[in-house]
Amino acid sequence: MRIETISVHAGRAVDKATGAVTPPIHLTTTFEREKGGEYPKGYNYSRNNNPNRESLEECLYKLEDGKAAAAFSSGSAAAMSILQSLSPGDHVLASDDIYHGTRKLFKMFEKWGIESNFIDMTNTRDFVTSVKKETKLVWIETPSNPLLKIINLEEISGLAHRHNLVVVCDNTWATPVLQQPFEFGVDLILHATTKYIGGHSDVLGGSVISKNDEEFFLKIREIQNSGGAVPSPFECWLTLRGIQTLPLRIRSQSESAMQIAEFLNRHKSVARVHYPGLPKHPGHPVASVQMHMYGGMISFEVKGGQAEAMKAASKVKLFTRATSLGGPESLIEHRASVEGPDTKTPQSLLRLSIGLEHPADLIEDLEQALS
Ligand SMILES: *Cc1c(COP(=O)(O)O)cnc(C)c1O
Numbered sequence: 010m011r012i013e014t015i016s017v018h019a020g021r022a023v024d025k026a027t028g029a030v031t032p033p034i035h036l037t038t039t040f041e042r043e044k045g046g047e048y049p050k051g052y053n054y055s056r057n058n059n060p061n062r063e064s065l066e067e068c069l070y071k072l073e074d075g076k077a078a079a080a081f082s083s084g085s086a087a088a089m090s091i092l093q094s095l096s097p098g099d100h101v102l103a104s105d106d107i108y109h110g111t112r113k114l115f116k117m118f119e120k121w122g123i124e125s126n127f128i129d130m131t132n133t134r135d136f137v138t139s140v141k142k143e144t145k146l147v148w149i150e151t152p153s154n155p156l157l158k159i160i161n162l163e164e165i166s167g168l169a170h171r172h173n174l175v176v177v178c179d180n181t182w183a184t185p186v187l188q189q190p191f192e193f194g195v196d197l198i199l200h201a202t203t204k205y206i207g208g209h210s211d212v213l214g215g216s217v218i219s220k221n222d223e224e225f226f227l228k229i230r231e232i233q234n235s236g237g238a239v240p241s242p243f244e245c246w247l248t249l250r251g252i253q254t255l256p257l258r259i260r261s262q263s264e265s266a267m268q269i270a271e272f273l274n275r276h277k278s279v280a281r282v283h284y285p286g287l288p289k290h291p292g293h294p295v296a297s298v299q300m301h302m303y304g305g306m307i308s309f310e311v312k313g314g315q316a317e318a319m320k321a322a323s324k325v326k327l328f329t330r331a332t333s334l335g336g337p338e339s340l341i342e343h344r345a346s347v348e349g350p351d352t353k354t355p356q357s358l359l360r361l362s363i364g365l366e367h368p369a370d371l372i373e374d375l376e377q378a379l380s
Contacts, residue, residue: 012072012186013256020068020249034246035060057234061245068252069206069216072185073198076222079233080214080245084181084201085110086238087215091146091177091197093236094228097122100143104130104160106153108179108201109348130160131292133168140172149195150179151188152296155308155344155360157283159292162299166194175225181205182334186256187263188300191220197229204335205305208251208258212244258337258365262305265368269361272372273309278317278379280357283308305363306334308344311379315356318343322359324378327370334362339371 010018024033037059040052052058062080069078081087088111095101095118103115105127115125128135130149147169151160166176178190179199184206190198200206202214219226233239240248263286270284285296286303296303311318322330328341340362345354363371 015068015071016255017253019071020064020066032061032064032246032249035242037242055242056237056239059242059245061242061249062240065240065245065249066216068249069200069202070218072252072255073180073218074185074189074191075198075218075220077226077230078216078218079226079229080202080216080240080248081233082215082238082240082244083213084199084203084215085114087199087201087217088114088179089238090217090229090232090236091199092118092123093232094225095123095145098143099123099145100141101125101146101148102136102139102144102174103127103148104150104153104158106156106158107148107150108154108181109352111148111150111179130165131158133161133164136165136168140174144172144174147174147176148179149176150182151299152182152285152292152304152306154182154306155283155354155358157285157290157292157306157308159285159290159296159299161295162188162190162193162195166196170194182304182306183300184255184259184304186259187302187304193299196220197225202248204333205259205262206252206255206335207248208255208335208337209247210333210336210338212247212251214240214244214248259305260302261365262363263302265366265371266305266307266361266363267303268368269363269371269375270307272375273307276376276379278312278321279309280312281310283310307361307363308358309361310355310357311359313357315343315345318357318359321378325374326377327366327374328361328378336362337365339364339366 038055066078169176176195177197178195181201198218200216217229267286273279274282284307285292328339331340342360344360345352345356
């Protein structure tokens with residue numbers, strides 16, 4: 010089935026007990042045992058499993074054409090489960106421009122003996138020379154946050170597999186509608202479902218999706234069940250509801266983002282636009298192969314540095330000044346000040362999450378803010 014159909018139907022069925030077309034929310038922590046002690050419906054306690062979580066997980070792995078998914082209470086909890094599956098002494102090779110929260114997690118795990126290196130994975134030479142005998146995992150984010158760098162998934166996965174490494178791709182920015190990392194050899198996909206998948210800026214969540222239901226994923230499942238960073242039934246229900254419109258939303262957001270990136274690219278107050286849909290973006294050729302569209306996120310650098318960037322952000326009327334992304338409303342953010350003093354993000358950079366408004370209204374707002 011095609012992704013539009015999967016989005017509407019996967020993990021959902023008419024409720025057998027009531028005929029309800031929309032699934033009920035199972036607000037229960039515990040499930041009844043049979044006289045002999047069995048759990049006939051397969052559920053025993055909601056930390057281990059719950060019908061709403063099971064529905065969401067089924068939908069998520071089907072969207073990515075994988076075998077299994079584990080849902081978590083946030084994207085960061087999902088990312089943490091991957092690191093917790095490693096052992097002291099293991100080494101992770103990560104791409105250099107990744108979500109700053111993920112970078113903080115890598116730092117946090119140093120004291121448990123998990124070392125990580127950040128390298129430019131747009132360049133395979135750096136990759137080959139950085140693999141060590143302790144390396145276990147490769148962590149890719151493409152398009153990256155906030156510079157929209159594009160990493161060649163097929164090339165990096167191919168190199169990684171020669172060294173028997175597990176390849177993780179954070180697919181939050183592309184979504185399974187625009188990019189299907191398993192097609193290019195990736196082993197595990199991470200999502201902050203908080204963003205496009207939930208899609209309405211009203212529910213946090215994360216998930217790890219596995220191409221094969223194998224050993225590494227079983228460790229993730231055990232961490233999910235025993236660690237307990239699980240989403241509530243209502244959060245699962247909201248996320249599953251959001252997914253029904255995911256393909257429509259992300260395509261509309263990508264179309265608008267393309268128009269807005271072209272507008273910014275022509276604007277005389279703008280020094281540089283980071284958007285892989287622009288032919289001059291260094292990742293454009295690879296993005297054109299591994300993505301169906303270029304996504305709803307844009308970063309751009311304002312001429313005049315931090316002061317001018319902050320000024321433009323202060324003048325918007327339709328965009329909302331806020332962090333996060335992937336919701337129906339467009340957001341603008343001075344990224345460096347969110348990431349803190351040791352950030353490498355340019356001070357002149359503003360990041361846009363393009364929502365579902367009419368692109369002409371968004372362009373008018375940016376025009377007046379940049380004037
Ligand atoms: C937001 C985000 C995360 C973290 O997700 P949370 O739900 O905020 O914990 C991870 N990766 C990327 C690319 C993100 O944008």
